[in-house]
């Protein structure tokens with residue numbers, strides 16, 4: 267059996283790593299890794315392959331940054347040619363990026379089976395490009411691998427019932443696999459003490475491209491930085507907009523985007539996380555760290571249970587400051603349940619794909 271394992275953006279390298287590890291153990295499956303090139307900076311791409319031991323992609327489509335329709339169509343055009351040449355049985359797509367949707371369309375129109383990993387996730391905010399990518403990919407997929415019970419229920423509501431499997435979360439597989447192995451020196455490098463800093467990330471288009479929201483977030487976090495260190499691994503687009511809108515951020519400690527190892531080390535030792543990333547919300551939950559999500563809604567409502575994660579809408583400065591200051595003063599005792607599986611999702615996924623009969 268031949269499988270295309272399609273990746274393109276930072277979170278997909280993390281999700282594909284446990285699947286690739288699992289395929290390596292299986293002599294009956296040949297894996298072809300295809301990288302769309304949606305992310306191409308060393309910090310957003312190559313470092314993850316090295317650290318997570320993912321084989322070098324057989325194909326890199328080198329699509330680069332474009333407006334969304336151009337990016338999606340360029341990936342489809344290039345991928346269709348590879349599918350024609352390699353004749354795989356399956357394509358595995360992850361999450362909700364433009365690469366995910368392009369992979370699902372190319373797979374569908376080339377007549378191969380599509381497996382969607384992280385299926386059934388919904389924010390119910392159609393202004394997010396990711397939400398549209400998720401819904402369309404789920405419609406096109408032959409097998410839908412859900413990370414949580416809520417995700418399977420979301421699909422039921424949309425009348426998608428066939429070939430839906432609750433397998434747990436591949437990001438938890440990776441977290442569990444690496445959490446003890448990773449010991450980066452990043453705390454020393456940044457002169458940080460345990461539980462004495464906040465880990466901040468912002469990259470969503472709806473937070474970065476809207477001046478009011480970006481300036482609200484940076485203004486409030488910059489104020490908080492007077493009382494606790496703020497470490498901000500900054501996405502290239504976010505940095506571009508901070509400069510473009512001339513937003514003041516003199517107290518925040520900016521660093522380049524971090525490798526998985528460094529980010530997980532910072533996460534394990536921080537006081538709390540403030541983010542708009544879906545992946546980091548989950549990783550904070552896995553690490554039993556308090557999270558403040560700088561958005562109106564989340565596609566991971568499971569993390570809101572026990573107030574481990576708190577929504578912080580970015581439109582109101584007073585409210586953002588209030589939430590951040592309250593969280594920074596409290597010592598939280600984080601409770602979690604095994605909401606995201608046992609860390610063996612990849613194993614389940616590969617077993618189901620192998621036995622799948624149309």
Ligand code: UD1
Pocket residue numbers: 275276277304305306307310331332362363364365395396469470471502503
């Ligand atoms: C993409 C995903 C998002 C995911 C995120 C993880 C979509 C619609 N969004 O968002 O779901 O959470 O990846 O990081 O697919 N850029 C660089 N170097 C790079 C890549 C991007 O400088 O290697 C800059 C470019 O200015 C580019 C911008 O970042 O235009 C946005 O990149 P893009 O890949 O379109 O989306 P992300 O914001 O990274």
